[in-house]
Amino acid sequence: MAPAHDLGQPLMTPLTPLAVADPGGLIQSVDWVAVAPPLIAALAALAVLVADLFLPEARKRLLGWLSAAGLLAALAALLPLALGDTRSTFCFRSPGGGCSYTADHFALAFQLLALGGALLTVLLSLHTVDEEKLPGGEYWFLLLSSACGAALLPASRDLATLVIALEVATLPAFALVGLRRDGRGAESALKFFLSSVTATAVMLLGVSFVYAAAGTVQLQGIADGLAHAPGQLKPLAEAGAVLTLVGFAFKTAAVPFHFWVPDTYVGAPLPVAGYLSVVGKAAGLSGLALVTTVAFRPYGHTWGLVLAVLAALTMTFGNAAALRQRTDTPHGAVRLLAWSSVGQAGYLLVPLAAAGYAGSAGPLGATVAYALVYGLVNLGAFGVVALVGGRGGLDGFRGLAGRNRWAAFALAFFLLCLAGLPPGVVGLFGKVVVFRAAVDAGLGWLAVVMAVNVVIALAYYLKWTALLFAPATGGGEAPAAAGRRVPASLGAALGLAGVGAVVLSVAPQLVLQVVSGSLF
Template sequence: MTAQLAASAEYLPQAQSAVQSIDWLAVAPPTVTALVALGVLLADLFLPPARKALLGWLSVAGLALALLSLLPLLDGDREAFCLQGKAEVCSYTADRFTLVVQLLVLGGALFTALLSMTAIRDSKTPAGPATAGELAATGEGAVTGDAATAGERAARGDGAAAAQPLPAGEFWFLLLCSAAGAALLPASRDLATLVVALEVASLPAFALVGLRRGEARSAEAALKFFLSSVTATAVTLLGVSFVYAATGSLFLTEIAEEVTHVDGQLQTLVETGVVLTLVGFAFKTAAAPFHFWVPDTYVGAPLPVAAYLSVVGKAVGFSGLILVTVLAFPSYGKDIWGPALAVLAALTMTVGNVAALRQGADRAFSAVRLLAWSSIGQAGYLLVPLAAAAYTDDGPRTIGSTLAYALMYAVVNLGAFAVAALLARTKPLARIADFRALYAARPVTALVFAFFLLCLAGLPPGIIGLFAKVTVFATAVDAGLGWLAVVMAANVVIALVYYLRWTALLFRSAEGAEGTEGAEGVAGAGTGAAGAGAAAAGSGEGAGAGAGAGAGVAVGGSAGGVAVLPVPVPLKVAVSLTAVVGVVLSGAPQMVLRFADMGLFGG
């Protein structure tokens, strides 16, 4: 008996060292989101079809609660799942970097939920919110090219008539699961947790892209997204395995120490691991030449999902890239990942902006394609401070410029997608040409959309976009990357062309406005829809007798009349919210730019 007690006492310290501490307050944001996802899944089993809309409101409330759980974490850094005897070695850390990224991803998920409530409701009708007669009156049934007629689209299986409604329960569960993984990733401080969080964020996104059953375009987009992401995961896991084999640890802080003392025989192994890990995350961030899946994926996905991928998906990729470079591999900055990311930044912004410049206004889904290529160009700008971090003495502080730019980009890009979703309710082909004369029909909505485009371009009154670009530009100059600063300046000029061209289209007169009866109907809708546009942007003004509580979408009738479709409250709130936040940030840009001069890791 005494011998058994002695053996137990000898084993007890070893057992205690394997026990990790848990700070439930620190892990609250991803935990709350995951619990709400399970609640939605269970509620979907019992709610009748007529009450499925409650799942959307439950999801919105859950994401809002997850955002509120960030407030208690503002007092200081908190850790969870730390090793006994090594308090500084933890798998989960809620520092300033974590909180900023969690604010971005949970806010983006909440915005996506607002957009999705309208998308799910509209998908229950064969042709969306507009009737077949209204679509014919606007000419949507006479478009040549990829979507010639509704009948041809249905025959190919990729038209609205062939698509089935979005399943509400599955949609909300997948969205919340992806958001939970996205909220976990920035807090991950070991490679195992990092990869798991990355996959939890990515796997539900595959299904979200292909959730429009019976639509070939959606299935193709999901397949491309799946194959590219699986490839990225495989490459990342191979790189992680090489790093673990060389260092014997998965914790980022321990890896940073061990790689400086790696045996010469293992040096090639760890360098290969670093390169493969970077390549894997380059897929996730849609950096060129690993960007090929983006345009088709955005076009095939429901618009709210495309908006989610353009912001939250990028935040996930960049967060992982920041963690592995700045925290795990700082000693390889100047030799490996610094030059590689600088080249990727230049290539990504150039490919994205040049491709966006070439988008034809009359091509089906050209508006979504332009936003997709624009997001690739913006990813190039986001890579600049990360590349510069390799050449500065304080790399973790330099990457604050990436977060500042990401916050600006998230707000205005989500707003641009919200306006595109608003117009897509009656213009399902989502062409750039469909935005022509938007100001005449919906002046406030046109002004809000123009503001978003100018922010992305970096022109006043989009002050926040201008200052964010200047901050990113300054990091390249300060790091001695003058050539990268020149490339960025050239790309900003290229981007100005297509952003300003799209903005000017909003204020042009309708094509063939004079002498056509249908155009007169649209022009006559200008006064009535102006109030609707104001409501959509949060002004609260009414639009006609039947739309006092919401905005309206004007559709020209066959005899010059006007049909007004009320804009649902969630969509109106989404447009209004992004517009208000964008204006506030332009008035007080220091609210996000302060992250560029702030230490985000530790302390």
């Protein structure tokens, strides 16, 4: 078996052409195995949309299981790619060209996160769609479409494909947020839409500047073009790089582009909020990693410092806001998870900043590892909140162990994983690899900021955990679902997330293998 792709090497590697090029320079052959994961998700979305037209109302629930089957097939399509060589398709021979789609170690890891997170979201949503009377056909179609874009984005290797994939992942999310049949859902969707459109417009302006300076949209070609750009074009290229990063920073919920997060999460259906916190963030993070470590590699020290500052601000602001959440705050559980996700975004940005200082893509392994850990346990936490009907304040979780001990134990375990405390050992290892990436890159001050923020986060994670086992006082709003039977799909989602977190806590070397690049 050929050696796996090394994260320490540039993500774009020269490959043997897949077919004879035509005179225009485009290699006509399409590697269907390479593009199978996002393609299967797209075909599943179309199948759901067509099936919705013919299924009677009583059998609409089958659409959810059809969506789950489509995502399982997309995940299965990752296996031959993981066991083989790096594959590329849609390749050009033109100057500054390359391939528009590359399935390497980096892409496969983020596709696993995107498709796996979408699958867990489907399982969480089967109960929510029925309970909140959401339009099933539209819901599943939008979710699969967004998952398709999120899976396409990490394999994209030119700015045009990156932008299209990012919008395919984002545009259906607006509608998903607004599917709740109340004013709050519509208001949250509008806030999300307006802020996202503004960020996209800024990013497209930056892309145009970068294209004008480099003469190509291929990421590797941009790196070569910027390295040899005439002096008079360098200010334009630098401005374009900054503006391009704005759009991806918005999707990642980095400060100061985070303001849409709390209201959007509160207004969205709970599974959609969990989806945005994991899959939406992963899409923005993978795009940010690609444009920085590949396209803007000649400006590594500049964007490395910018991302280091963004990481410090993001983790500090997110954790401080989460710490200020009172137990009687309306929608307090969702708001705390929303601010927690902002703080976690800061940790995810640390290895990207380290990559800028190190001058290589090596530290990206820490981001991949932490993103996989965070996605698993954060979706699990949202799942428990959905199970117990936790749209009220944190007071509603007081004494949950006495009413539903399994839900309390599961939520406590997920919160301890997010905090990085035993028995959530996997969360601790995730933070250690991120911390090590900062130290190895010489970012000692950022490592100190991260250590301080980890301690701050312990306060609100442990406060919520303690409430679960505190004596019930009879006050507050008790979760509506505390004593009822757990729906099978919701139990399956929580079981998958819980078992995955336990396995990684018992065998944390799997996380380390992601960092070393030896998992695939």
